[in-house]
Amino acid sequence: MSLRFAVLTLLDIEPGSGYDLKRRFERSVSYFWSASHQQMYRELHKLHAEGLLDCMEEAQEGRPDKKVYSLTDSGRRALAEWAAKPAAAQKIREPFLIQLFAGHHLSDAQLRAEVERHLQEHRDMLATYEAQNQRFYNRPVEQQERLWLAHQPLLLGIETEKTWIRWAEQLLERLDDTSH
Incomplete structure (x- = not known):
C-alpha cells in the first residue's frame, strides 16, 4: 500500500514520466522503501485507471511519445487522506x-x-x-x-x-x- 502513496507523493512534488519517477524514486524513497521498476509501472497504471493520475503524451524527437503523469484533484485528496492517518512503526527485520x-x-x-x-x-x-x-x-x-x-x-x-x-x-x- 505504501508504494501507491510513494508514487503519488513523488508526482505531487513534480509531474513526470515513468522513467522520471523511477529516477526520483532511486534518489529519494529507495533509501527507506523498495520496489522494482515493474511494480512502479504497474502502480502508475493502476493509479491512472482509478482516476488519481492524469496522463499526457509528449512528442519526442526520434523516440516514442513520452507519457507524463500528474496528480488529479482526486489523487491529491487520496494522498492528503492517507498522510493524515497514523503510521505504525516497523520492527527491525534484519x-x-x-x-x-x-x-x-x-x-x-x-x-x-x-x-x-x-x-x-x-x-x-x-x-x-x-x-x-x-x-x-x-x-x-x-x-x-x-x-x-x-x-x-x-x-x-x-x-x-x-x-x-x-x-x-x-x-x-x-x-x-x-x-x-
Whole structure:
C-alpha cells in the first residue's frame, strides 16, 4: 500500500514520466522503501485507471511519445487522506541479526568475515546517502526549503548507517578481544 502513496507523493512534488519517477524514486524513497521498476509501472497504471493520475503524451524527437503523469484533484485528496492517518512503526527485520543470534555455530573467521561484509555494505550505503545529501544541499535554497520535510528520511538513514557502522566496529573489537 505504501508504494501507491510513494508514487503519488513523488508526482505531487513534480509531474513526470515513468522513467522520471523511477529516477526520483532511486534518489529519494529507495533509501527507506523498495520496489522494482515493474511494480512502479504497474502502480502508475493502476493509479491512472482509478482516476488519481492524469496522463499526457509528449512528442519526442526520434523516440516514442513520452507519457507524463500528474496528480488529479482526486489523487491529491487520496494522498492528503492517507498522510493524515497514523503510521505504525516497523520492527527491525534484519536476517543478519538472526544469523548473529546463532553465531555460536560459526567459527571466529566465519563470524568476522560476515560482520566485515555487512560493515562494508553499511559503509557503502552511508557513502551513497551522503552523496544524495550533498545533492540536496546543491539545490537552490527555495527548493531546499520546499522539500525540507521530504529530506528528513534521508537524514535518518544517514544516522542509522552511522549507528550501524559504530555497532559493527565495536562488535569486531569485541571479537578480537575474545579470540585472543
